[in-house]
Amino acid sequence: MGFKSYCFKKSLWVFHFGGASCNNCDIEILDCLTPRHDLERFGILLVGSIRHADVLLVNGSINTHDKERLIEIYEQAPKPLLVVAIGACGCTGGIFADSITFAGPVDKVIPVDAYIPGCPPKPEAIIAGIVKLVNK
Amino acid sequence: MAVDLFYFLVFPGLLFAGITGGFLSWFDRKLTARVQFRKGPPLLQPFYDFFKLLLVKETILPKHGSPVTFLLAPVFSVFGATMAGVFILLPLFNITTGFRGDLLVIFYLLTIPSFSYIIGSLASGNPLAAVGGSREMKLILSYELTFLLVIAGVIMKCGQQFDLHSIIKTQQAASPFIGSVSGVLLFIVAVFCIQAKLALVPFDMPEAEAEITEGIFIEYSGASYAFIKLTKYIMLFILPSLLAAILLGGFRLDGIHILWSILKVLGIVLLLTLIRNTNPRIKIKQAVSFFLIWMNLIAVIAIVLIAFGY
Numbered sequence: 001m002g003f004k005s006y007c008f009k010k011s012l013w014v015f016h017f018g019g020a021s022c023n024n025c026d027i028e029i030l031d032c033l034t035p036r037h038d039l040e041r042f043g044i045l046l047v048g049s050i051r052h053a054d055v056l057l058v059n060g061s062i063n064t065h066d067k068e069r070l071i072e073i074y075e076q077a078p079k080p081l082l083v084v085a086i087g088a089c090g091c092t093g094g095i096f097a098d099s100i101t102f103a104g105p106v107d108k109v110i111p112v113d114a115y116i117p118g119c120p121p122k123p124e125a126i127i128a129g130i131v132k133l134v135n136k
Numbered sequence: 137m138a139v140d141l142f143y144f145l146v147f148p149g150l151l152f153a154g155i156t157g158g159f160l161s162w163f164d165r166k167l168t169a170r171v172q173f174r175k176g177p178p179l180l181q182p183f184y185d186f187f188k189l190l191l192v193k194e195t196i197l198p199k200h201g202s203p204v205t206f207l208l209a210p211v212f213s214v215f216g217a218t219m220a221g222v223f224i225l226l227p228l229f230n231i232t233t234g235f236r237g238d239l240l241v242i243f244y245l246l247t248i249p250s251f252s253y254i255i256g257s258l259a260s261g262n263p264l265a266a267v268g269g270s271r272e273m274k275l276i277l278s279y280e281l282t283f284l285l286v287i288a289g290v291i292m293k294c295g296q297q298f299d300l301h302s303i304i305k306t307q308q309a310a311s312p313f314i315g316s317v318s319g320v321l322l323f324i325v326a327v328f329c330i331q332a333k334l335a336l337v338p339f340d341m342p343e344a345e346a347e348i349t350e351g352i353f354i355e356y357s358g359a360s361y362a363f364i365k366l367t368k369y370i371m372l373f374i375l376p377s378l379l380a381a382i383l384l385g386g387f388r389l390d391g392i393h394i395l396w397s398i399l400k401v402l403g404i405v406l407l408l409t410l411i412r413n414t415n416p417r418i419k420i421k422q423a424v425s426f427f428l429i430w431m432n433l434i435a436v437i438a439i440v441l442i443a444f445g446y
Contacts, residue, residue, distance in 0.1 A: 008192045011184040038174035040165075043181050048350040051196060051357040054188075078194045078357040 008054070008080070009134050011043040015053030017073055019106070020096070021060025024120040025087035029057060037123045044130070050077050055133075058106045059086040061096040067103040074110045082133060085112045086126065088119040148225035150218050150370075157369030158182040160405050164372070167409045182369065186362055195358035201261025206355070209256030210363035216248025217367045221374040227301040228381050230389065237298045242378065243287060249367050250276050250333065253342075257352035268351025271420050272335075272342035278427035279332040285435035286326045289318065290382045292442050304386035312385035317446050321438035323383050325431050330375045331408055332423070334368070338415040339423055376404035 018026050032039050033046055047053055050073050062070060074083075085106040088094035093105045106112055113136075116129035143149055161182045169176030197203040223242050227234040250272060257269035291298060293313055294306045313319040332339040343351050356364060380386065380400040387397035418426075 003187070004191050007184045007187040010178075011181065011188045035172055035174035038169070040169060040177055041175045043177055043184060048344065049354045051355055052350065052353075052361065054193070076196075078196050080192065 011045075012054045012082075012130075012134070013045050013047045013052055014055045014057055015047055015050050015077070016057045016059075017070060019058060019060030019066050019070070019090070020063040020101075021087065021089055025059035025090070028120045028123055028126065029059070029086065032123045032126050037127060039127070039130075042130075053077055053081070055082045055084060055130075056110075057084050057086055058110075058112075059090045061089040061093050062103050062106060062109055063101050064103045065101075067109055070106075070109050082113045083110055084114045084116060084129065084133060086116045086129075087121060088117055091115045091117050094119065143226065143231075144218065144222055148229060148231070149222050150214075153218065153221045153225070153370045153373050154366055157366075157371070157373035158186070160372050160376075160401070161369050163402065163405060164409045164412075167406065168413055171410070171413045182365075186365055186369075189362035189365065190359050193358040193361075195360055196355075198259075198261045198355050202259045205259035206256055207360055209252040209259065210356070210360045210367070213249040213252035213256075213367040214363050214370070216245055216252065217370040217374065220245035220248075221370055224300070224374050224378050224381065227299075227304060228377060228387050230387075233301040234299050239287060239291070239298055239300050239303070239382075242300070243284065246333070246375075246378075247276070247280065249371060253352050253364075256356070257354075260355035262355050265352055265354050268342045268354070272352060274420050274424055275332055275335075275339060275342060278424045279329045279431075282325060282427050282431045282435055283329040283333075285432065285439065286322050286329065287382070289322050289435065289439045289442055292439065293318070300381055304381055307385040308388065312383065314383050314385075318438040318441040319383060321434050321441070323379075325435050325438070326379055326383065327404070327407055327411075328427075328431060330379065330404075331411060332427070333375060334371055334408070336408060336412045338411075338418045341417055341420050341423065344417070372405065373401070376401045376408075379404055 016026070016029060031037065050056075056074065056077060058070065060066075074081075083106070085091050089096055090106050093102060096102055097105075103109070114129055114133040116126055118125050121129075145151065159179075159182075162177065162179055165181065166176035195207075198206060220242050223234065223238055223245065226232045227238075254269045254272050257265040257272070290303060290313065294303045297303060297306070307313055314323050335343045341351075343353065353361065353364060380397075384400050387393075387400075389397070
């Protein structure tokens, strides 16, 4: 592993995009940054601007409205970018898969690098998923 | 000529100030984590961040706005911070004696990073960045006068001498200026001015407002953002060093005094971090009235006390 990929793995900055979800996965993602399951000790920071992000966390099923915005956000991020789909809605559409406004789970819209299933996934599961992503 | 390049680029210049600033930034993040009952990042985390931004991420230029100014602004801010750092640290480490009036040159050079942030944010063509830029402008208008009053107070106390070397020597011959009542008042005012200059909470409204979409730096990515981070690391080192030089008696580099010198800088960074972690972010008009009314009042009281000899 070269110097560049070592530095990339040790400092991942996360941007959270919430699709049309029930917001439980949002709460669990924010839970990972609280003192109990502290993620900053791995160098992971939550950033506010997509131009600073290395990992795009997408949760929620994607609406027809959200689809263009997700594609725009994906193109605004500087590459290399890793995309993680969180929750049952992000992976397959979950309970929203039969609705009229459903525009496909996340991997129909942008390429995904890791899937973290669960409804909602526990913070430990999210951490395990991020570790698997980093070690890939 | 070669000696000057060495001073600028290596020893108290870019390399030394960058590395020390990186360690101080780690200290700030680790202390923040401990205050919040969590563990913090590992020791080399600021350097991982810097190298990841410099080497791995690509730099995206904005479509609207001017790309040349956008890319030159971080270069100017690194240059300004390094120049100010060299002029502060050379008399502080007793390498040269500076020149007459270099305190005022340092004061002007320290405004270059803030101005380049504003120019860069306005060149990025993003309305949120423009809001952040206008907030930074208002913040500069308010704290610069107060900082100048602190410097004026220190110059008065030292018998009308304008260079940093003689201010340090006066304090080391007698007692540090903070030992007097007016020194304590000037120190309190100066800590708040540094908090605003470094854009730390409670004064970080240009940077993280536009609600957490990172205000003035919203369009920066990759190598240009790496230079902005480098500027912040350098400023986190040189501003507490300037405060240690004008109010706390400077550094003495023999024997046990090396430990006291390190503790002076770490103590000021500790104070900045603790203020950062216990306060909410305030609105820009509250910040303007805080500096223009209350801090100026305290600084003027301190100057009056100096004129009477306290």
